[in-house]
Amino acid sequence: MNDLFEIKKSKIAGNGIFASKEIKKGQTIYFLSGELCSLDEIIKKVNNGVEEPSDPLEVENEEYLDLDETSRTFNHLCNPNAFIRGRNELVALKNITIGEEITFDYSTTMNDNEEKIKAAGRTLWTCKCNCGAKNCRGIINQFKTLSKKRQEFYIKNMYVPDFILRKFK
Numbered sequence: 544m545n546d547l548f549e550i551k552k553s554k555i556a557g558n559g560i561f562a563s564k565e566i567k568k569g570q571t572i573y574f575l576s577g578e579l580c581s582l583d584e585i586i587k588k589v590n591n592g593v594e595e596p597s598d599p600l601e602v603e604n605e606e607y608l609d610l611d612e613t614s615r616t617f618n619h620l621c622n623p624n625a626f627i628r629g630r631n632e633l634v635a636l637k638n639i640t641i642g643e644e645i646t647f648d649y650s651t652t653m654n655d656n657e658e659k660i661k662a663a664g665r666t667l668w669t670c671k672c673n674c675g676a677k678n679c680r681g682i683i684n685q686f687k688t689l690s691k692k693r694q695e696f697y698i699k700n701m702y703v704p705d706f707i708l709r710k711f712k
């Protein structure tokens with residue numbers, strides 16, 4: 544935790560993280576953290592029921608952070624006010640006012656190895672989305688499933704982690 548935000552009940556889902564100070568566009572908000580796991584380790588954890596498939600954050604090809612409690616509390620929004628830079632740095636995409644929920648677009652970090660996940664008897668994680676944004680896509684899914692226009696917006700502005708930038712630019 545830091546003094547930029549606090550955890551409160553969210554209209555989007557469950558608890559969320561809300562700005563307790565004004566945050567300027569481009570400002571670092573937080574470094575998402577958790578145990579570093581390979582895809583194989585994540586699959587094992589999910590298959591053993593000790594992990595929800597929604598919780599790991601992909602930070603590199605087949606590398607994930609098994610997010611800690613605070614890090615996994617940031618909600619998804621299809622029109623987010625923050626993004627992931629580098630591997631796990633959460634940065635403000637616009638000015639954020641006090642009391643505003645801090646969100647990022649989960650799809651910008653999703654490029655899972657589908658073959659490996661299928662071979663392990665699982666399907667790619669997706670989630671119905673009802674985030675309330677005007678441009679809500681109705682589903683949270685892999686980066687490659689975003690419209691070309693939306694992909695371009697994220698890539699051109701570098702609102703994605705490095706491994707997505709390398710793959711899609």
Ligand SMILES: [Zn+2]
Pocket residue numbers: 620621672673674675676678679680681682
């Ligand atoms: Zn949405």
